[in-house]
Amino acid sequence: MAFARRVADDVRERIEVGLDSGAGAYSEVGFTEYVMDFLSETGMVEAPVACHYEGTFRRGQVRISGFALSEDGDQLDLFTTLYFGGKQLEPVPQTDVSRAAERAARFFDAARKGLDKGLEPASQVFELASRIASGSDVIGRIRVFVLTDGLTSVKKINPTELAGIPARFEVFDMERLFRGMQAGLARDEIAVDFKATYGAPIPCLPMPPTAQDYSGYLAIIPGEVLYHLYDEYGPRLLELNVRSFLSARGKVNSGIRTTILREPDRFLAYNNGIVVTVDHVDLETLDDGRPAIRAVKGLQIVNGGQTTASIHRARKVDRADLSAVQVPAKITVIKSEKLDEMVQMISHYANSQNTVQPADFSANDPFHVKVEELASTIWCPGDETRWFYERARGGYQVALAREGTTPARARKFKERTPPQQKFTKTDLAKYLNAWDQKPHLVSYGAQKNFDAFMQGLRSGRRPDWTPDQAYYRHLIAKAILFRTVQLVARQEKFPAHQANITAYLVSYLSWRSGGNLDLEGIWQRQELSEELVALVRDWAHRIDRLLRDSAGARMVTEWAKKENCWSGLRGSDLPFPAKLPPELACRTVVPGERDGAFQPAQLETVEPEDYRNIEICKELDGPTWLRIHAWGRRTGGLRSWQIGIAHTLAGYAASGWEHGPSVKQARQGVRIINIARQAGCDAWKIEGEETAAS
16 A cells, blocks of 8 residues: 555654654654644644553553643543554454553553552653643543554444543544545544434525535534534644634633623624534424534534634633523535635635734745745755755655656655655744744644744744745754754653753754854754764753753643743753854855955854853843943943944843844943943843953
8 A cells, every 4th residue: 555655654754864752763653753743733632742651550551652631731642552564554453452442541540540650750651640640630531542554443442431531532543544644634534413412403594506516504503512512523623724823823712701601692693603614414304394404524614713712611611601602603515526625715715804814824825835946946065965845745755756757766866855854844843943942832742833833934024025045044954953953862862851852952052042053054064063963962961951850740741831941941051162063153154245246155253252242131131221222322321333232132132032132242232231330320230240241
């Protein structure tokens, strides 16, 4: 089966590149993360973590391959993998699937009863078991996922309860993965029988039969039904564009919540309702002759995500009574041959009033199209290879099939476009958000981080901005940095949190260097220097300790998602070596036209004191820099250009130093501080008596 071979190739590539963050670079972890990434993209799971554990507890076998914990801690997902690693599809007997599900479910019970007492404290499994032991009363729902690269006839395992908590089971074999990746898991699998599940069909008003490729209905959906639908399917219920918008903007609308709590009977009057698409609808006629929707298949909400999520939270968190809440709904049934096209257009027009357009989150966004174009035309120095931007899932394999029509051509394609130099949209978002000092967002997982990245992509840029060649070169340099840090974290065999260590280390390096790493030089060499790798290796252990110490009794993976974690860690003073790595000691200036003449490539030298100057400038907040600026203007104590620098640094500080001072700005900034101090200006306080430039 071609799909099975493609998955096996993708898993192998993950391991070769070092993309798996599990405990050890072996295929089972790679396959587990491969499936987890897909489930995360579809919205079925939230920020999954691969971590293997197998053992015995009180004579019972327990085994998990990973877990996911919802942001509010009320849903726990446990994963277990049956991996064969062959290119032929292995049949997986029902007994093996059931046994794997039982052992994963048994992990929860074992964790409640003290499994953590016998586990390595530094491991993620220990943290998970401890969290379950101390907070199982918060967990309201459990799902057990059985993942396999084989084929099984087991499509469903009956729900049960674990310690009184509802537990469901999901089986993902290669057939279900193939169907989901080809057709779209969310639409394909959401089939709702309103009559059987909720006791009654949904009365509706059909549209006149005028269109050829779709039909439509107006209906009123009870709030309680919508709550149960979202509780069952979560973000999968929302079409991808809506899900991304909702994730980026926050889930709850305070106005909707107020209406539900105070005036639920007026919800229909106040709310615009939801827009829904379905693949198929089953109708029936009520006793009074009215038509009603008995069941639908392929249900997707393309507008009304905030309404849906707000109703769910009001019921779940606020314990609101939804009996009087009625939600207006427009339901469109689309013919299969027009499905993708019409769902996209309905979503676009239904959301056209939002500040953030649905296209912003699409693979067809001009940003992603331009990055793909740059990747296909810009060759690495030496013109031997290029990087490949996989704008849409499976794009590399499509390109390989198109260009590699013979074994020789396929081999040539892989030599010139190595699979190790492929990166996806979610990879790109990790590289850039980590460099932009947002490790807490990266720690949220691939899909949520991507959503946040797209939300902030054009902040501070012109509406017509698109990436240019310099942007692309620096993007690849950041990719090389991130991947190298990732590889070092794996080589050092940290028992847990390798993904968090990677994100935080990249962000910290960006923070401490003031963004002055020689990205152009990294692009030219296509690797980091031995000196910088040594610094990364040293800092990785320090970052690991800082994360664990600051987390206290919390799970590090959860603590790392908090901005407070980053704000605390970046205040640490990790040591630079006496001799700086070349990427920190100098900066490559790109050749080009300057001052009317062509200038060749140059190196700007940076000294260790320059990084100390950057730190000193960052010790002052925005108001302090503004007071220095005002003092300089009022007294004449600063020259006009120094007043300008003080004002610029005040702006950087006011934005939380998202943009750090350049080396030259920091040198002058420290001189400005010294001038003001010596003149008796007391507008600020600085720890330490000496500054590096005094």
